[in-house]
Amino acid sequence: MEQIIIQTVNGLVNGMILALVASGLTLIFGIMDVVNFAHGDLVMLGAFVGATTVATTGSFWIALVVAVLTIAIFGALLQVTTLRPLLGRDPLTTILATFGMSLVLQKYAIWQWGPTARAIREPISGQFTLFYLQYPWYRLGAALFAGLIIGALYLFLRRATFGVWIRASMQDRLMAQAMGIPVPLVHAVVFAIGAGMAASSGVLFGPLAGVTHNMGFDFTLRAFIVVVVGGMGNLGGSILAAIFISLLEAYASLIVTPAQAVIVSFVVLILTLLFRPTGLFVPTPK
Amino acid sequence: MPPRSHTAYWAWFTVILILLIVAPLVLPEFWRRFVTEILIWGLLAMSSDILIGYTGMVSFGHSAFFGLGMYGAAAALLTVKPANLWLALLAGLVAAGVVGAFVAFFATRLREIYFSITTLVFSQIFYVIIFTWTEVTGGENGLTFSQPAFRIPGLVDFRFTPASLHWFVLAVVVLSYLLLRRITQSPFGMVLQSIKENEPRTRAIGYHVERYKIVAVMLSGLFAGLAGVLYALQNKFAAPDFVFFVVSGEVVIFNVMGGMGTLVGPIAGAAFFLVLREVVSRYLIEYYLIPVGIIFTAMVIFLPQGLLGFLKRRLNT
Amino acid sequence: MILRLDNVHTYYGKSHILHGVTLEVGPGEVVGLLGRNGVGKSTTLKSVMGLVRPAEGGVTFEGKSITGTPPHRVARLGVAWVPEDRRVFRLLTVLENLRTGLDRAGVDEARKRRLLDRAFTYFPRLGERKHQLGGTLSGGEQQMLAIARAMMLEPKIILLDEPTEGLMPRMVTEIRQIIDALHREGVAILLVEQNVPLTLDASNRVYIMEKGVIRHQAPAADLRQNMSVVHEYLGV
Numbered sequence: 001m002e003q004i005i006i007q008t009v010n011g012l013v014n015g016m017i018l019a020l021v022a023s024g025l026t027l028i029f030g031i032m033d034v035v036n037f038a039h040g041d042l043v044m045l046g047a048f049v050g051a052t053t054v055a056t057t058g059s060f061w062i063a064l065v066v067a068v069l070t071i072a073i074f075g076a077l078l079q080v081t082t083l084r085p086l087l088g089r090d091p092l093t094t095i096l097a098t099f100g101m102s103l104v105l106q107k108y109a110i111w112q113w114g115p116t117a118r119a120i121r122e123p124i125s126g127q128f129t130l131f132y133l134q135y136p137w138y139r140l141g142a143a144l145f146a147g148l149i150i151g152a153l154y155l156f157l158r159r160a161t162f163g164v165w166i167r168a169s170m171q172d173r174l175m176a177q178a179m180g181i182p183v184p185l186v187h188a189v190v191f192a193i194g195a196g197m198a199a200s201s202g203v204l205f206g207p208l209a210g211v212t213h214n215m216g217f218d219f220t221l222r223a224f225i226v227v228v229v230g231g232m233g234n235l236g237g238s239i240l241a242a243i244f245i246s247l248l249e250a251y252a253s254l255i256v257t258p259a260q261a262v263i264v265s266f267v268v269l270i271l272t273l274l275f276r277p278t279g280l281f282v283p284t285p286k
Numbered sequence: 287m288p289p290r291s292h293t294a295y296w297a298w299f300t301v302i303l304i305l306l307i308v309a310p311l312v313l314p315e316f317w318r319r320f321v322t323e324i325l326i327w328g329l330l331a332m333s334s335d336i337l338i339g340y341t342g343m344v345s346f347g348h349s350a351f352f353g354l355g356m357y358g359a360a361a362a363l364l365t366v367k368p369a370n371l372w373l374a375l376l377a378g379l380v381a382a383g384v385v386g387a388f389v390a391f392f393a394t395r396l397r398e399i400y401f402s403i404t405t406l407v408f409s410q411i412f413y414v415i416i417f418t419w420t421e422v423t424g425g426e427n428g429l430t431f432s433q434p435a436f437r438i439p440g441l442v443d444f445r446f447t448p449a450s451l452h453w454f455v456l457a458v459v460v461l462s463y464l465l466l467r468r469i470t471q472s473p474f475g476m477v478l479q480s481i482k483e484n485e486p487r488t489r490a491i492g493y494h495v496e497r498y499k500i501v502a503v504m505l506s507g508l509f510a511g512l513a514g515v516l517y518a519l520q521n522k523f524a525a526p527d528f529v530f531f532v533v534s535g536e537v538v539i540f541n542v543m544g545g546m547g548t549l550v551g552p553i554a555g556a557a558f559f560l561v562l563r564e565v566v567s568r569y570l571i572e573y574y575l576i577p578v579g580i581i582f583t584a585m586v587i588f589l590p591q592g593l594l595g596f597l598k599r600r601l602n603t
Numbered sequence: 604m605i606l607r608l609d610n611v612h613t614y615y616g617k618s619h620i621l622h623g624v625t626l627e628v629g630p631g632e633v634v635g636l637l638g639r640n641g642v643g644k645s646t647t648l649k650s651v652m653g654l655v656r657p658a659e660g661g662v663t664f665e666g667k668s669i670t671g672t673p674p675h676r677v678a679r680l681g682v683a684w685v686p687e688d689r690r691v692f693r694l695l696t697v698l699e700n701l702r703t704g705l706d707r708a709g710v711d712e713a714r715k716r717r718l719l720d721r722a723f724t725y726f727p728r729l730g731e732r733k734h735q736l737g738g739t740l741s742g743g744e745q746q747m748l749a750i751a752r753a754m755m756l757e758p759k760i761i762l763l764d765e766p767t768e769g770l771m772p773r774m775v776t777e778i779r780q781i782i783d784a785l786h787r788e789g790v791a792i793l794l795v796e797q798n799v800p801l802t803l804d805a806s807n808r809v810y811i812m813e814k815g816v817i818r819h820q821a822p823a824a825d826l827r828q829n830m831s832v833v834h835e836y837l838g839v
Contacts, residue, residue, distance in 0.1 A: 035403075092398060100580075167699075
């Protein structure tokens, strides 16, 4: 029983951090029909920038801010140079193009930071006793912080003018333009937001799992699964899906090894595609 | 096709074929092996072209077909004594075929993006299973086995030498190429291309698009599995690395840079890329992939027909 | 003239839809554009709006060329588009729909309030459903919303694409009244319609289009007297 509660906590923590990554990805897809194969690599870049900044300044929080801003700006530049020309082209091309980007980013990371893994020290040390375990406070803190970021995003989308613009552009790009909304700018900003959130996830997750140049792939794969299960373009859905899948994996790792527990998410994806392709957490389309 | 370029094509084909036949006799062992590997990867890239270049479906899971062909052959070679070449071939193809059936099932139900993601997920599922099921698959370390003899009962029976193995691989790859070429230029191939260009219209004309897609996936998977068997025969081991995504990614790179939809292009892409990696990686480790990646992305955006397609167009006008 | 199309040729892929359209709208004028289904009326409006780019010819607005200008700039210059299928933002509320036109540079809160109040005066039903999602409105209400939304841009000209399509006669009358009200405020209107009587009634001038070109042009009054021309082109 205690095992289950511990795994529930683990699942929730992982779920929140995954939700950070996935929500950016689903927004990007929802608004410009781009499946960003390089999204996980943005997480990786954020983690590296964060690690370097922590090493130089000694402050986790400064590192977080720096990483988010750097990668957000980088993301906007990437969108304007590489993805904008692809608007309206077939999905095949965008998948291939973002795949190429992913390759470049991964190799760039090796070039820039070397092949060894980095570490980020947690800003909150100390643990509390959860049954028989010493559970680090940081894990809860990271999840909470991730939740705050997602909450801020949600409020932004609901209330702010730019948030309305984003939602309008997601629903009907042409009509949004006809209403004077500068859709190209909105696209760049959404990509920047997605990239920034990915970077924040990399930094938050850094103390938990380390920073390596090929950590991106795993994030991309999981984020894809979450986005499909949650419904492409559906922000709330992807958050629920992230938590759902992470919980399932956490429970599964009680029975099989963690390496094998990932199969759970794969199976969920395949079942979703077979029976509810629009997403598990999406109301049945009319 | 105008007769002039037809003869030119076959002329080129013969020249290259002769070069490849002569290769093991003149090259040092390392490079001989290298050429054989290029042929095998070329076959793999070609198989992927059926889907990407002709039917318009991007598969990120070809490593699954490749890897399962490899492991299927390994299974046959390890369990049945004396080691039987034909059984290994059969086992590898069956294994790849089973995966192919799964993927084909999904191919008909999913749109492009979802299909690509699913193929990626599939290959990862197989990777995880192979990696962790150590008792059966050897886990991280893979499986090693010995090369079977080339035996046709009553006719021939000899052990492979490096040269004869090379010729065997060459024969298989050339036959595969000719067969695939025939298929892609047949009415069937035309329908595939029409599906790539405009699926709704093809369906509206009356073609049963699902059936064509299923056949395309099976073809692609079987030839990829064949490449896996050849790899197993050449190298005498099977490892989970070959089922990992990176292999699928490289195949896609060969396809795009060599030229999708040309069959020859992906082989050229494989050759180019492997040579590049060999030559350059002594000095620059993996950094050469940065400009390669940039060029790849630029090509996807501006030059979707790839190098060979671009040249082909230039030469045809 | 505030809007002028000169020999505009537009393609959809390989289809040559507009074969050299020339027309103009004066300030505050209500100009009708009649024609059968598929002759290119909607494409003409989209070419003005920048949603499709003319291959040849030019579009001028207030003396400046807007050919190929991105739609969001065209909108900011003062051209509003009310599309044929209304295209309200289904997952935004009525208020948020209106906001997409209100939230522009140089518009302070007071002016936004005034514009909103005016919209709700013209369209009281929208005022009752301020916080309702656009997609849950009835067909007629969505048409109202689409027009109100366009008015939020404070446009100098509104491109109205078949506003009465699929509406009950009572709603058609309401649309007619809106067109009049806008005309009184000095907003020019380019009205594309299949409803011939309405168009002849509401417009100052009328163009008749056939197969991607303007075939006939006349003051609405003349056409009302001589309906044979209309019958000839529209087979009505």
